[in-house]
Amino acid sequence: MTLAEARRQLQARHMQVGVLLVEAHDEQSCAAMDGFLHEHWDVHWVAVLHAPALESPAWRQLVHDHCGDFHTWPLDAQRLRHTLGHAHGLAALRHPQPGCRAAQPEPALTGQSAAIARLRRQIVKVAGASAPVLIAGESGSGKELAAQAVHAHSPRRDGPFVPINCGAIPAALIQSELFGYERGAFTGAAREKRGLIETAQGGSIFLDEIGDLPMELQANLLRFLQEKTIYRLGSTRSIAVDVRVIAASHVNLAQAVARGAFREDLYYRLNVLALDVPPLRERREDLLPLAEQFFHTYASERAPRVKGFSVRAAQAIRDHDWPGNVRELLNRVRRAMVMAEGRLIQPHDLGLSAAPAPHVAAPLDDARIRAERDAIDASLQRAGRNITLAARDLGVSRMTLYRLLAKHGMVAPSHGCYTAAPPPK
Numbered sequence: 269m270t271l272a273e274a275r276r277q278l279q280a281r282h283m284q285v286g287v288l289l290v291e292a293h294d295e296q297s298c299a300a301m302d303g304f305l306h307e308h309w310d311v312h313w314v315a316v317l318h319a320p321a322l323e324s325p326a327w328r329q330l331v332h333d334h335c336g337d338f339h340t341w342p343l344d345a346q347r348l349r350h351t352l353g354h355a356h357g358l359a360a361l362r363h364p365q366p367g368c369r370a371a372q373p374e375p376a377l378t379g380q381s382a383a384i385a386r387l388r389r390q391i392v393k394v395a396g397a398s399a400p401v402l403i404a405g406e407s408g409s410g411k412e413l414a415a416q417a418v419h420a421h422s423p424r425r426d427g428p429f430v431p432i433n434c435g436a437i438p439a440a441l442i443q444s445e446l447f448g449y450e451r452g453a454f455t456g457a458a459r460e461k462r463g464l465i466e467t468a469q470g471g472s473i474f475l476d477e478i479g480d481l482p483m484e485l486q487a488n489l490l491r492f493l494q495e496k497t498i499y500r501l502g503s504t505r506s507i508a509v510d511v512r513v514i515a516a517s518h519v520n521l522a523q524a525v526a527r528g529a530f531r532e533d534l535y536y537r538l539n540v541l542a543l544d545v546p547p548l549r550e551r552r553e554d555l556l557p558l559a560e561q562f563f564h565t566y567a568s569e570r571a572p573r574v575k576g577f578s579v580r581a582a583q584a585i586r587d588h589d590w591p592g593n594v595r596e597l598l599n600r601v602r603r604a605m606v607m608a609e610g611r612l613i614q615p616h617d618l619g620l621s622a623a624p625a626p627h628v629a630a631p632l633d634d635a636r637i638r639a640e641r642d643a644i645d646a647s648l649q650r651a652g653r654n655i656t657l658a659a660r661d662l663g664v665s666r667m668t669l670y671r672l673l674a675k676h677g678m679v680a681p682s683h684g685c686y687t688a689a690p691p692p693k
């Protein structure tokens with residue numbers, strides 16, 4: 269099958285395990301294959317190639333980065349059967365519920381916690397009304413995403429969604445940005461300009477960090493909310509605008525009102541429908557689904573051999589407090605996907621400290637570890653230290669046997685000899 273045919277097949281149907289039958293070993297084919305494997309990284313690949321290909325650094329790197337195991341011609345059918353069996357087993361561990369990604373058509377506001385489920389329900393209710401919405405929540409918790417969801421579920425969904433961060437625009441510019449201006453309104457206003465509120469006509473405007481809006485603009489916004497009309501800077505002509513206002517703040521606006529920093533009348537106008545986005549530390553069930561989602565979303569950026577999170581990384585994610593909320597999780601996962609050196613992301617790749625080892629090995633664990641090591645030792649003896657024969661004898665792939673040897677501190681026979689590590693205490 270050609271790469272183009274394989275692409276078509278994989279588009280039509282997700283497969284957990286694939287065999288790469290490599291015929292041409294030139295650099296160009298290697299580059300094409302590398303691109304293909306980047307696109308289909310979540311398939312568990314087993315390569316079958318001619319031995320000379322492994323003399324090429326590019327092909328060696330490709331197999332190392334993308335494949336769980338490899339075989340050379342002539343094929344040992346029994347060993348290939350073992351390898352494919354293992355690949356299926358591993359793939360099943362990675363995809364415990366086949367099709368679960370497809371079953372979740374709306375990726376926005378990921379989360380399984382009761383808090384996020386409640387928020388999703390509230391969003392759908394709020395979306396059907398036309399009154400302003402005020403969204404509260406810590407920085408990075410997902411307020412803008414919630415605002416987008418309100419818009420997307422509302423009858424205005426075909427109109428524009430215009431976000432504006434009131435805290436990021438200099439106070440001197442915010443009036444003209446929001447309300448627009450007429451030609452000659454100020455020096456340099458060579459032509460008229462529509463403001464952001466006007467550009468949101470028929471849709472929604474999202475005013476993020478509304479608490480940073482200067483007092484005089486709070487008065488203008490209040491007038492717009494009451495009268496549904498705006499005045500451009502330098503004009504006395506009112507323009508009717510049909511826009512729904514969704515506002516958000518990470519500071520407590522009720523307290524800002526009490527301090528005199530925010531207009532009380534505007535606060536009550538905005539706070540008709542209130543949504544509260546909980547901080548990530550209060551919905552820990554969402555941590556791993558979110559981390560997994562970001563891993564899939566940014567899969568094309570990852571170092572090719574990185575396949576997912578280690579158990580320790582998952583634990584570190586659960587243990588961290590996430591002061592920067594979902595944005596912090598997103599940034600740490602993206603960085604780890606690029607920087608990780610192993611196949612699985614470790615706590616240090618995320619910039620998190622590893623939790624202490626969960627428990628001291630129990631006697632049953634000792635017995636299991638010793639039995640595993642003895643079985644490997646005996647097989648290697650029987651197989652005359654031939655890794656392929658020993659792996660077959662044990663019913664595991666060569667890669668698995670290498671991993672087991674490393675786990676038990678035993679040196680692989682291809683390195684000359686192997687040594688049994690001392691038994692666990």
Ligand SMILES: Nc1ncnc2c1ncn2[C@@H]1O[C@H](COP(=O)(O)OP(=O)(O)OP(=O)(O)O)[C@@H](O)[C@H]1O
Nearest residue numbers: 376377378406407408409410411412413518594595
């Ligand atoms: N539940 C979620 N599911 C998927 N992605 C999320 C979720 N919540 C937040 N995000 C993502 O996290 C990032 C930060 O979210 P967002 O910008 O909505 O936060 P915010 O509360 O508006 O932040 P700020 O207060 O700093 O403006 C975005 O990339 C957003 O897509």
